[in-house]
Amino acid sequence: MAGTVARMAAYLRARIDLGTLEPGNKIPPTAALMKQFELSDNAVYRGIALLKAEGYLVSHQGKGVFVGDRRKLIAGESRIAGITQGKSEIIHHKLSARVQAPDWVAAHLGSGECVNRVRTVQRGDFVLQASQSWVHVDVAELVPEIDEPKACDPSWQALYQDRSGNPVKAADKTMDARITTAADREALDLDADFAVLVMRTVYVSGNKVIGVGEGVYAPGHPLSIA
Template sequence: MAGTVERMTAYIKARIDRGTLEPGNKLPPTRALMHQFDLSDNAVYRGIALLKAEGYVTSQQGKGVFVADRRALIAGTERVQGITRPGEEIHHKHSIRTEAPAWVAEHLGDGECVNRARTVRRGEAITEASQSWVHLDVVAVVPELDEPRPCNPTWQAVYQERSGNAVRVVHKAFRARIATPEDREALELEPEPAEPAAVAVVRNVYVTGDRVIGVGEAVYPPDGDITVP
């Protein structure tokens, strides 16, 4: 019976987490992984792409795949405060009123909300493409949410300052997925390569008191240097 990508990635991640595979160690070649886990070459490529997106491994052209030196993600409270890394620039893309997608409505509730999109750029490369879905109650306090321009530094920080209500991140979900056409467009990636590429996805839920006021999703490109600790 054929193996699964999930089994291969779980095995490799467990070895890295336990320290039996250390940063800089080289992973077995594709053919060896195919034999060990009874997978096709495409399935192994897909598994490696997912491991890259989660920050477990990195590839070096012509040399192979190596265990990565994982770094902490700037997220949660720091992103609420508008903190970026040196050399990063935030570019606002749009602010529109829309119906909440199903996964957002599970947290925010059904109905209309404000969808805001932005990118974080370092030089010519986009290092993050993110969206927020914000409850209309917040717009009463931060009316510029309806305007096609950024809030300085973030809508969460502005709402917190004006309302006096602390905004915190109560839930952060991390996963990897094979890049969708929408992901590739947002990150300005080249057309789909022969080998599948994965992106890292972080979802946050923003709360004040006991109320959810916003939901966010950030997408990070393949081979990015941002991982969840």
């Protein structure tokens, strides 16, 4: 089944938003994009022109097309400060509930109860990211807002830092890939299995881990490898 210009553009936007294509990086060659998305060269050029108009890409005469520097990635302390990637993105908070920590979370937070917060980030009709955080129950003593299924203003990390007087840092960050789970497909509004990028972050205040997060990114409804 042939691809579409919109699909190719969404794929490149998601890679740029995620950071797998960084400002200054050269985008994949036209021939590679034609093959991946089963598009004509003219269709690829239209998609690139659209992304240029949006500020995602820039051309350098005689050198090619590169990622622009119009946006800042949500990462590290920028994430803690609650910075979003653009006014066109909408965050939907789905859930906040007390749960038993999954094994990989317990390895950081310790076993027992924690607060699980679930949200998605949407741009237009495209669900860009589905994320969860698991927050140590001690945080709720200072930030009771984490038990409510709505946004903390500006973020639970920033509120905890302000109220405790202890800096919160993203102490560890790992990137991996996996085939979508049933929960991933539901959250990202996918109707088939895809390869998705997964970022996990550990938040530390002082010598204590106070939360972990997992973001699952759908890079433009990528090609199925099932």
